[in-house]
Amino acid sequence: MLLPDRFLTYLKEYPDGADITHVSAVGGGSINRVYCLSSATNKYLLKLNSRITFPEMFACEVSGLRTIGDTNTIAVPAIIACDDFEDQSFLLLEWVETRRPTRKSSETLGRQLAAMHCCSSTDFGLDADNYMGSLIQSNKKHPTWSEFFIHERLMPMVKMAVDKGLLNAGDQQSFGILYSRLSGLFDEEPASLTHGDLWSGNYIIGADEKPRLIDPAIAYGHREFDMAMTTLFGGFSQEFYGAYNEALPLAEGWEQRLDLWNLYPLLVHLNLFGAGYLGQVRDCLQQYL
Structure with a gap:
């Protein structure tokens, strides 16, 4: 044994x-x-x-x-x-016996994720902190997504990366510029229940074709954050995005904001795995300055 x-x-x-x-x-x-x-x-x-x-x-x-x-x-x-x-x-x-996603199961995943995103809260955040990977994730509540994303997502990861010598003073200054501009880069929406770490390894399709979410890092946030994560490493089909948008259409220009929201998971990867992610962080950041 x-x-x-x-x-x-x-x-x-x-x-x-x-x-x-x-x-x-x-x-x-x-x-x-x-x-x-x-x-x-x-x-x-x-x-x-x-x-x-x-x-x-x-x-x-x-x-x-x-x-x-x-x-x-x-x-x-x-x-x-x-x-x-x-x-x-x-x-x-x-134990869930799994199978490869089909068109049907991908569409179901899209519709069901949209339904989960309809579960809302008056504030962005959560009553308790949790984990993103092996890092503590702060979930202090804020009235807007921009405040929450800056103070509870970007700032802690940027500070950690600076302390580790992975980001320099110039990078820190660039993030400061982003903080000042962030609220004008998107439209605020009511806080949605988000999975928080929605890459392809964190959903499974059962042998019954029923989707299941695993390994959550939940908070009430902007639903575009979850959708951005689905694009970071691939593994989600066009049927998924089509079914989601049919059930709960995303705001105009959401595809232009994918790299904005993915700054957070990329910073997490930078802090966990090192400078190999530095180029992606800088490239994403420069798009919004």
Whole structure:
């Protein structure tokens, strides 16, 4: 077994716990160790990480999944358990058998994401901070998207990058110019519930063709932010965008603002993975100065 017997025994304390007969490792990125657990009747997805290094990370993930699930607009995997065991934190979810997206499932994803974006709030932000990747994400509330995006998204990442020597004084000055101009670059909309990290690896299509969102970094924000993230690394079809725009049309010029909103995830990648992302950050920034 890849996991100690004492841990597998501990999992039996949960209502859906079962005798695990097989454990296999699956890809989980650079933060978590991920496993498929099999019993005689069910399969589960287990995520493990250090509870000291990433405190409350899985609790934040659970909160995000439940918030999305409670909208009854788009599915998320069922949550079975979230707890600490010795020096590890763990999250146990249902295992979802997946398939490649089809035209039908892509259209469903677009319509259901639009429905989720209709879930609104009076403020931009969230009641609690959470994570974007392995970085703490500040969600202090603001009355406008421009204030929230500047103070809770761009400024913390720019400061971190400057402190790491990844951005210089000239870059910092350029971001200051952007801050002064940002409110004039788009039209404010009511705050929408956003996934917050909506790249192609954070949605799955079940064998039943039902879309599910995973690994959220939620906040109430501008829905163009989610749509911009879908374009950063590809993996979303034209059927997805067509169905979304039919259900909830995006504002005129939204495609010209993709790089603006993608400054945040690019800064996150710059801080996590280094100077390889510096050119993209600067190129995106220069478009709006």
